Amino acid sequence: MGRCIMREVKSFIEKRDGVEADENNIFLTNGATEGITFMLNLLIKDENDGIMIPIPQYPMYSALITKFEGTQVPYYLDESKGWGMSYKELERSYAEATDKGINVRSMVVINPGNPTGQVLTQEDLNRVIQFAHDKQIFLLADEVYQRNIYVDKEFCSVRKALSELGSPYNDDVELASFHSLSKGLHGECGLRGGFMELHNMNDFANAMMYKSKAVALCSNIIGQIGVGLMVNPPTEDTVSKEVFDLYQTQEQEIFNGLKYRANLITEKLNSIEGVTCNEVEGAMYAFPQIRLHQSYCDLAQQEGLSPDLKYCLEILAKTGIMIVPGSGFGQEEGTYHFRITNLVNSKTEMTKALDRIGEFTSEIMSVYK
Incomplete structure (x- = not known):
């Protein structure tokens, strides 16, 4: 069952982003939260490890960073510019943390935004990717609201932005992307289903992550089926x-x-x-x-x-x-x-x-x- 759903997720990513995906880099999860929790637990060793999070942010991130005894590294979205993002602010946040001896391991991007409701442009994402490349930090892309866009903007995943930026970014920047049936357009909050895709992970790290995730067994079957329907919805060719x-x-x-x-x-x-x-x-x-x-x-x-x-x-x-x-x-x-x-x-x-x-x-x- 799980492998079939993973292949559907693979096809979904390839169609959405125009990239080649690998089902071995796809993990089915009980909602996006499980995948995010898993990654933050892996990334944080102690209080010297910092995770950059947008302010305002979804409080799950600050709670999980505290739980795993890491350090929050806030970067502020610009309310006067529609909750936009600036490279200068990312630099300020990073420098302030490193001056305190914090090892900034990762950066969270929430697109579309929660709680701010903004949709980041591909130019915004390019700045994020260039920043992550320059600082050699891991990107966590929370994209659970990608279908919920009400203005004349197209959703652009970090995965797609990476691909279109090309080398060296697409070959170097490490990324985990998250999507969920439990939020987004369908909003099946009580039905826990989602997926996590990894990109540019070291082979050894990927293998260790697979073993670690396998210990927890599979995500719930109903959630998996729901994810399959989310990424591969009914078409005129498949249903009446x-x-x-x-x-x-x-x-x-x-x-x-x-x-x-x-x-x-x-x-x-x-x-x-x-x-x-x-x-x-x-x-x-x-x-x-x-x-x-x-x-x-x-x-x-x-x-x-x-x-x-x-x-x-x-x-x-x-x-x-x-x-x-x-x-x-x-x-x-x-x-x-x-x-x-x-x-x-x-x-x-x-x-x-x-x-x-x-x-x-x-x-x-x-x-x-």
Whole structure:
């Protein structure tokens, strides 16, 4: 079973990226998280080993780095440029860590972004690859939202960007890429299935990784089947017209709903006093900034809370809406954010939720001036 699915994943990567893949470099996992956990455990020896992570970031990364007793090396995304990435910031982050004696082993790239919802361009990825090559660090590409893109941009995998940059990058930069059925367009969160592809790994290291992964036995069979369906969906040649039409209709309904709500979130949040939000280009989230008055921030400090946590707790208590404070993801010092998903269905309910957030925030802004 597993080998058949791995061949389907191989074909998927080759079709997506125009490269030649090797099924022996593909590992089926219980969601992307298992693969990421596996790689970070291998990369981190002790607190002297650093992993570069984007800020804001998905908190799983900081938690796992702490678990394995490594060191987080943050690089900041530029909110003023749509959560873009700059080579200068990567250099700053790396230099600051190495000056402290940290051995920077790896760098995480999340594309499309969680929690920021941006889609990195191929030019962005080229800068990342050139940086990784120059510093000889391992790349971890979290690409679980690659189907969730709502703007006029095409998803480009790090694997594809590597291939098109050519030598020496494609022959030298070590890469592990992750995809998942449990997130992304289908969002089967309770169905744990995903895959990890390795590129440019040393043969001995690859063999040791295979042995280490084999000890844990195979990923769950239902998840494997789900991954097979994700990378090799029904076509007119493989199923009846009725089944194919139903699949196409349901998938398009899911995508259209996500796209509509992404646009709605951007529009509604930017209409709220004190709130600004970059366009939600992809993934399932927005990460708006809220400019809370100093008196509100002072009160939060007196209560032993960060201002964004106080805001999120109060909005939960008064409206029943659960959002997540930006401090949980990391943010520039002196700024406050929150993460909101675009999963609320129907459109009417999403609109009502955003309106309640607006009403509550307007009240906060009028009281604390």
